[in-house]
Amino acid sequence: MESLYQTGTPFRLDLFRCRSLRDVTEAISIVLEQYSEIFPASKDARILIKPNLNSNMNALTGNTTDLRLLSALVQGLKKRGYQNIVIGEGTNSGFYRSKIGVISRLRVDSLARYYGIELKDLNYSEGREISFAGGVKARVARECLEADLFINVPKLKTHFEVGMSVCLKNLMGCLVGQENKKKTHQSLAENILHLNSNIKPHLHIVDGIIAMDGLGPTRGKPKNMGLIVVGTDPFLIDMVCARIAQFGYRSVTTLKLAEDKGLITKDYHDFLGSLDISSFISRFEEPKANPLASFIHSPKRQKYFLAVRNTRLFSFLASTRFFGYLLFLSGLRQDNFITDDMVCDGLSFDASLCRAGCTKCSDYCPMGLTLPEQIKEQGSPCINCLYCFLVCPTKAIGFKGNLGFMADQLRQYDKITREVA
Numbered sequence: 001m002e003s004l005y006q007t008g009t010p011f012r013l014d015l016f017r018c019r020s021l022r023d024v025t026e027a028i029s030i031v032l033e034q035y036s037e038i039f040p041a042s043k044d045a046r047i048l049i050k051p052n053l054n055s056n057m058n059a060l061t062g063n064t065t066d067l068r069l070l071s072a073l074v075q076g077l078k079k080r081g082y083q084n085i086v087i088g089e090g091t092n093s094g095f096y097r098s099k100i101g102v103i104s105r106l107r108v109d110s111l112a113r114y115y116g117i118e119l120k121d122l123n124y125s126e127g128r129e130i131s132f133a134g135g136v137k138a139r140v141a142r143e144c145l146e147a148d149l150f151i152n153v154p155k156l157k158t159h160f161e162v163g164m165s166v167c168l169k170n171l172m173g174c175l176v177g178q179e180n181k182k183k184t185h186q187s188l189a190e191n192i193l194h195l196n197s198n199i200k201p202h203l204h205i206v207d208g209i210i211a212m213d214g215l216g217p218t219r220g221k222p223k224n225m226g227l228i229v230v231g232t233d234p235f236l237i238d239m240v241c242a243r244i245a246q247f248g249y250r251s252v253t254t255l256k257l258a259e260d261k262g263l264i265t266k267d268y269h270d271f272l273g274s275l276d277i278s279s280f281i282s283r284f285e286e287p288k289a290n291p292l293a294s295f296i297h298s299p300k301r302q303k304y305f306l307a308v309r310n311t312r313l314f315s316f317l318a319s320t321r322f323f324g325y326l327l328f329l330s331g332l333r334q335d336n337f338i339t340d341d342m343v344c345d346g347l348s349f350d351a352s353l354c355r356a357g358c359t360k361c362s363d364y365c366p367m368g369l370t371l372p373e374q375i376k377e378q379g380s381p382c383i384n385c386l387y388c389f390l391v392c393p394t395k396a397i398g399f400k401g402n403l404g405f406m407a408d409q410l411r412q413y414d415k416i417t418r419e420v421a
Contacts, residue, residue, distance in 0.1 A: 062212025090122035156208035158216035163252035167234035353396035
């Protein structure tokens with residue numbers, strides 16, 4: 001752990017090196033101890049954990065929040081006596097529109113059931129109205145406004161529209177349903193700042209264990225950073241993450257606008273200038289879309305594209321598999337909305353392929369199973385997240401069942417996931 005807090009400044013920042021479940025658990029234990037002053041005194045307090053569950057591509061692709069981080073956080077909170085814990089997220093509009101259960105595909109529902117906590121798809125929450133740019137009104141999930149403790153758990157990744165997606169951008173998942181999420185794109189950076197002026201997480205824990213660079217937030221490449229960043233100020237954390245990625249912070253449109261509006265002051269720059277984070281720096285590839293997507297998604301032209309996209313005809317066409325796949329191939333849509341669910345009948349293990357001394361399967365298991373020994377054990381708390389299957393370097397762990405949507409993830413990421421892990 002490296003604590004970058006300095007006495008006499010309003011800022012607090014902590015960075016952790018984490019590669020395995022054990023590392024993550026130890027880091028979260030330290031966080032809960034050292035940030036104890038922000039935790040409610042009442043053990044009945046409402047605690048909301050808001051991960052990034054942008055798509056059905058799991059954490060090992062660099063796309064979504066790592067289940068190991070969620071597991072360690074829930075366990076740590078329960079050990080401290082908190083019981084009223086909710087994991088809440090409003091997943092990507094396209095998956096919501098296509099009635100695809102991202103939360104279940106990522107096995108977050110199974111994790112929540114195991115720990116006996118509530119899970120909430122914020123797309124279906126009761127909304128509270130806030131103001132967006134131009135007098136537009138949008139509705140955010142009431143859980144995000146009423147939590148006694150709000151823990152924001154974003155993913156560290158690039159984003160082709162705003163540059164990077166970390167703390168500030170992750171609050172888009174607080175919006176209720178597709179109709180409200182669409183409103184952000186009328187003025188994306190400004191509306192992200194509006195979200196952050198209305199919703200105030202108490203703590204931010206950034207999952208940079210396996211980050212994403214390149215064409216994020218969905219079509220980039222996983223990047224093994226082995227990093228967790230913790231703090232209470234989202235602007236500071238996003239600036240630090242941009243510096244770690246060697247992005248000029250003003251190339252991140254939310255940070256540029258925040259500075260132009262006076263939200264990022266000289267104090268931020270003075271604090272950042274005093275930090276030595278050279279050991280964490282790793283250049284990220286920038287999120288460059290193809291010429292067609294770059295042309296259409298330009299802020300100068302996006303309002304015209306939105307006017308077309310929001311028509312009934314385009315919405316209907318976009319909901320069809322054929323036209324939707326054309327949008328995906330063209331780069332105008334980042335996600336491929338495959339409706340076929342995975343059916344996992346269990347995992348197999350071939351001991352003859354297992355590499356002696358390799359601990360990848362157990363390092364990545366969010367449930368802390370003794371692997372590979374417990375792979376075939378009946379009654380183990382396995383949630384079929386497939387982390388062990390996806391990271392095994394020799395493919396000693398096999399899948400039984402119908403891969404469904406996971407076949408597409410394997411097509412794109414199978415080789416690179418095993419190499420990166």
